[in-house]
Amino acid sequence: MNKLLFFAHLKDEAGAETLSIDVSGKTIAELKTIVSEQHGLTKIDSVMTAINEEFAEDDDIIQQGDTIAFIPPVSGG
Amino acid sequence: MNKLLFFAHLKDEAGAETLSIDVSGKTIAELKTIVSEQHGLTKIDSVMTAINEEFAEDDDIIQQGDTIAFIPPVSGG
Amino acid sequence: MNERYSRQTLFPAIGEEGQKKIRKKHVLIIGAGALGSGNAEVMTRAGIGKLTIVDRDYVEESNLQRQQLYTEEDVFEKMPKAAVAEKRLRAINSETDIAAVITDATPDRLEELVQTVDLIIDSTDNFETRMAINDISQKYQIPWIYGACVGSYGMSLTIIPGMTPCLHCLLKKIPIQGMTCDTGGIIAPAVQMVIAHQTAEALKILVEDWDAIRTTFTSFDLWGNQYTNIKIAKAKDDGCLSCGEARTYPFLQNENLMKTTVLCGRDTVQVRPPAKQQLDLARLSEQMQASGYQIKGNPYLISVEMKPQRIVVFNDGRALIHGTKDLSQAKAIYNRLLG
Amino acid sequence: MNERYSRQTLFPAIGEEGQKKIRKKHVLIIGAGALGSGNAEVMTRAGIGKLTIVDRDYVEESNLQRQQLYTEEDVFEKMPKAAVAEKRLRAINSETDIAAVITDATPDRLEELVQTVDLIIDSTDNFETRMAINDISQKYQIPWIYGACVGSYGMSLTIIPGMTPCLHCLLKKIPIQGMTCDTGGIIAPAVQMVIAHQTAEALKILVEDWDAIRTTFTSFDLWGNQYTNIKIAKAKDDGCLSCGEARTYPFLQNENLMKTTVLCGRDTVQVRPPAKQQLDLARLSEQMQASGYQIKGNPYLISVEMKPQRIVVFNDGRALIHGTKDLSQAKAIYNRLLG
Structure with a gap:
């Protein structure tokens, strides 16, 4: 299993702060498609992702047990 | 093994932010004596402790693999 | 709105x-x-x-x-x-x-x-x-x-x-x-x-x-x-x-509060914590010196210059604040120094 | 000290x-x-x-x-x-x-x-x-x-x-x-x-x-x-x-900057982002309404009342800011609305 962690407004869009889902073997890009289509997350394209608190690229592959965080950059100031 | 985590000035007193040491089976009170005598931590008596990010009392017993944090309350404002 | x-x-x-x-x-x-x-x-x-x-x-x-x-x-x-x-x-x-x-x-x-x-x-x-x-x-x-x-x-x-x-x-x-x-x-x-x-x-x-x-x-x-x-x-x-x-x-409760008294005829306030304490004067003195204060001391007390006041701290936590008759100022100085 | x-x-x-x-x-x-x-x-x-x-x-x-x-x-x-x-x-x-x-x-x-x-x-x-x-x-x-x-x-x-x-x-x-x-x-x-x-x-x-x-x-x-x-x-x-x-x-580089132009003879500034975008107007409109703005729209554009200005946003990211001739103000309004 994997744990997904949603920050800020993504939490509201996903309806939960965390989600348990098995996505091991998939890439971050594939996971983005899944959460966008199945969990209603929008603008997921420009959201930063981290695997186990380390910055992740779209082609990084998720391992069993990994926690993936979705962190949307914002522009307000 | 156990991991000790020192906050604020305790870090300077211990000479490191973290310390690996086997103290499983001991109580927090016993650990306080150890770090006070062997690692030069003073005023350890009024320092708050947490086991795995949960508040711990002096008579709580440390398990194998636990992380113990030492958090000194301060009064400045 | x-x-x-x-x-x-x-x-x-x-x-x-x-x-x-x-x-x-x-x-x-x-x-x-x-x-x-x-x-x-x-x-x-x-x-x-x-x-x-x-x-x-x-x-x-x-x-x-x-x-x-x-x-x-x-x-x-x-x-x-x-x-x-x-x-x-x-x-x-x-x-x-x-x-x-x-x-x-x-x-x-x-x-x-x-x-x-x-x-x-x-x-x-x-x-x-x-x-x-x-x-x-x-x-x-x-x-x-x-x-x-x-x-x-x-x-x-x-x-x-x-x-x-x-x-x-x-x-x-x-x-x-x-x-x-x-x-x-x-x-x-x-x-x-x-x-x-x-x-x-x-x-x-x-x-x-x-x-x-x-x-x-x-x-x-x-x-x-x-x-x-x-x-x-x-x-x-x-x-x-x-x-x-x-x-x-x-x-x-009153007995658990810090006590302050102006010492009779002197420009000094005595501050007494509610319970007796056992201060580590050597360490305290070291800390204060590292912070740039002038310290004198012996095993029973240390004296700290904090112009215009001078503070004498005893090892039971009691202190004399010289240079003031103001009780709340004395308490403030005590707290700033000893937390 | x-x-x-x-x-x-x-x-x-x-x-x-x-x-x-x-x-x-x-x-x-x-x-x-x-x-x-x-x-x-x-x-x-x-x-x-x-x-x-x-x-x-x-x-x-x-x-x-x-x-x-x-x-x-x-x-x-x-x-x-x-x-x-x-x-x-x-x-x-x-x-x-x-x-x-x-x-x-x-x-x-x-x-x-x-x-x-x-x-x-x-x-x-x-x-x-x-x-x-x-x-x-x-x-x-x-x-x-x-x-x-x-x-x-x-x-x-x-x-x-x-x-x-x-x-x-x-x-x-x-x-x-x-x-x-x-x-x-x-x-x-x-x-x-x-x-x-x-x-x-x-x-x-x-x-x-x-x-x-x-x-x-x-x-x-x-x-x-x-x-x-x-x-x-x-x-x-x-x-x-x-x-x-x-x-x-x-x-x-200039080609990557937002472009602003005062529309000739009108109290309006056009703001154009450096690259064409594909905005989700329906969602944007929803968001703005939830934020209390008055919105009108169709599949090609939405119009947002931000008195004294009115902003018309097209689905390619282009916008018209009505009610101003000030380029930097127009850009500021655009950024505040669209991030």
């Missing part, structure tokens, strides 16, 4: 309903130093109905580095902090009823001050006052938010009577000989970080969003890049004398 | 040596809104040698809830933010050389402004300016600190040329249609929290304590009690066009 608070009501967890609640509430801030001035400014800008701010000090030069309501002119005029705070806060928001009280926040004064209060924000610099606030909070069922900082390190805790443990559950007794801003220094970012936590919790309490309340003890070190949240639910102690079943509110 | 900074020099990581360094440094703050006013106040109180603050806006009523240098009088007088900031900062610290620049921080202006600067603190409200700052930072080897917030959520990142990845390494391209303070609201504690992180990092850079620099991307949600640090070292991209081996500084 009132344009003034439009960005705050746009935030869904506050909204128009939350703003109406904020407008009806009364917040008491104890202390108008670094935390107090910052907390007061955020609360005033947020449109709190009434704000009471209490402080016994006047503005000093060394405050300007981190105490955000004050200017050079206030130092020059030796203005009381509460009075300057009141003036600036009024210029910021004329819709908020601001009351400044220039006094020492003793338990007796606190009991009078909290009578119409919905929330107490701790911005004091000593544990004696905090423990009194903690007892008052339980006695009158008023939430309070602990905040403190020294160096680049700080912490915050939200205490809701009947819902969370209290500070007495966690600390058991008043920590002694802690670091203070006068010995370990303080940087403004640590102050801002505590203010961020305290005021976020304050807004949650004011709009009554109980599910959002932080139930952990937060501490951080901005220079050391540390941040941790400790779960504290299980620290709730039924035998706690402040919030337990057989509560006595010990920190409101 | 200079009494004024005594609590800061007592902090061992700064000390007297650090204070001397701070006194010699020049900090540039881009933006004098919520982050800018707070960052400027901390830097000024800390005794920075020179501070330049740049902003194109004037003080509006809706700013007062979180922008800490401004008062009701400044709203009444419609004063430029940079001018008010300068006056207040001078009253706070006459030892700091304060320069206020009332201008739009375009790449050209930025190149002029950074010439004697040791550090740039980002306090802007849009990614276009941030990406230009990021390129400038790499071009002239000047550290900068990204900070941003919306709602109760915020983030900070320290970028040191030659040491850390840059913002372009992390974001790849400018995020579009993000939440802004005009759509998602903002609470002051989130602002304070970002300021705490930015100013702590600023002090580390100013005293040249490179080992203490935060090497993670920090983000937090104060209402949701979230806080995380993401390690970013491996994000450093040798092919990055801003900091890589074959760098071109794309965000300083």
Whole structure:
């Protein structure tokens, strides 16, 4: 299993702060498609992702047990 | 093994932010004596402790693999 | 939509309903130093109905580095902090009823001050006052938010009577000989970080969003890049004398307060902590010297130059403050030095 | 010991040596809104040698809830933010050389402004300016600190040329249609929290304590009690066009900038983003309505009332700002609405 962690407004869009889902073997890009289509997350394209608190690229592959965080950059100031 | 985590000035007193040491089976009170005598931590008596990010009392017993944090309350404002 | 608070009501967890609640509430801030001035400014800008701010000090030069309501002119005029705070806060928001009280926040004064209060924000610099606030909070069922900082390190805790443990559950007794801003220094970012936590919790309490309340003890070190949240639910102690079943509110009782007396015929105040202590004078002396103070001492006492005062600290925690007859000033100096 | 900074020099990581360094440094703050006013106040109180603050806006009523240098009088007088900031900062610290620049921080202006600067603190409200700052930072080897917030959520990142990845390494391209303070609201504690992180990092850079620099991307949600640090070292991209081996500084180039034109004979400005975008108008419209704006629309455009202006947004990201001829105002409105 994997744990997904949603920050800020993504939490509201996903309806939960965390989600348990098995996505091991998939890439971050594939996971983005899944959460966008199945969990209603929008603008997921420009959201930063981290695997186990380390910055992740779209082609990084998720391992069993990994926690993936979705962190949307914002522009307000 | 156990991991000790020192906050604020305790870090300077211990000479490191973290310390690996086997103290499983001991109580927090016993650990306080150890770090006070062997690692030069003073005023350890009024320092708050947490086991795995949960508040711990002096008579709580440390398990194998636990992380113990030492958090000194301060009064400045 | 009132344009003034439009960005705050746009935030869904506050909204128009939350703003109406904020407008009806009364917040008491104890202390108008670094935390107090910052907390007061955020609360005033947020449109709190009434704000009471209490402080016994006047503005000093060394405050300007981190105490955000004050200017050079206030130092020059030796203005009381509460009075300057009141003036600036009024210029910021004329819709908020601001009351400044220039006094020492003793338990007796606190009991009078909290009578119409919905929330107490701790911005004091000593544990004696905090423990009194903690007892008052339980006695009158008023939430309070602990905040403190020294160096680049700080912490915050939200205490809701009947819902969370209290500070007495966690600390058991008043920590002694802690670091203070006068010995370990303080940087403004640590102050801002505590203010961020305290005021976020304050807004949650004011709009009554109980599910959002932080139930952990937060501490951080901005220079050391540390941040941790400790779960504290299980620290709730039924035998706690402040919030337990057989509560006595010990920190409101006279025998547990610091005693101050002007020594007859001398420009000196004696300060005596409520319980005998066993200070490590050698270590204290080392710390003070590292902080740049001139120290003389022997195994029984140390003498610290803090011009225009001189402080003599005995190993049982008692101290003589030479160069003043002002009881609350003497207590303030004692707290700044010994925490 | 200079009494004024005594609590800061007592902090061992700064000390007297650090204070001397701070006194010699020049900090540039881009933006004098919520982050800018707070960052400027901390830097000024800390005794920075020179501070330049740049902003194109004037003080509006809706700013007062979180922008800490401004008062009701400044709203009444419609004063430029940079001018008010300068006056207040001078009253706070006459030892700091304060320069206020009332201008739009375009790449050209930025190149002029950074010439004697040791550090740039980002306090802007849009990614276009941030990406230009990021390129400038790499071009002239000047550290900068990204900070941003919306709602109760915020983030900070320290970028040191030659040491850390840059913002372009992390974001790849400018995020579009993000939440802004005009759509998602903002609470002051989130602002304070970002300021705490930015100013702590600023002090580390100013005293040249490179080992203490935060090497993670920090983000937090104060209402949701979230806080995380993401390690970013491996994000450093040798092919990055801003900091890589074959760098071109794309965000300083004219074709990558937002274009603004006054429409001939009309009280209207057209704003065109550098690259065509595919906006989700239905969703945008929903978001704006939830934020209390009056919206009309069809599949090709939406029209938003923001009195006294009216904004028409097309699905390719182009917009018409009716009710103004001021290019930088039009750009500001566009950024506030679309991020």
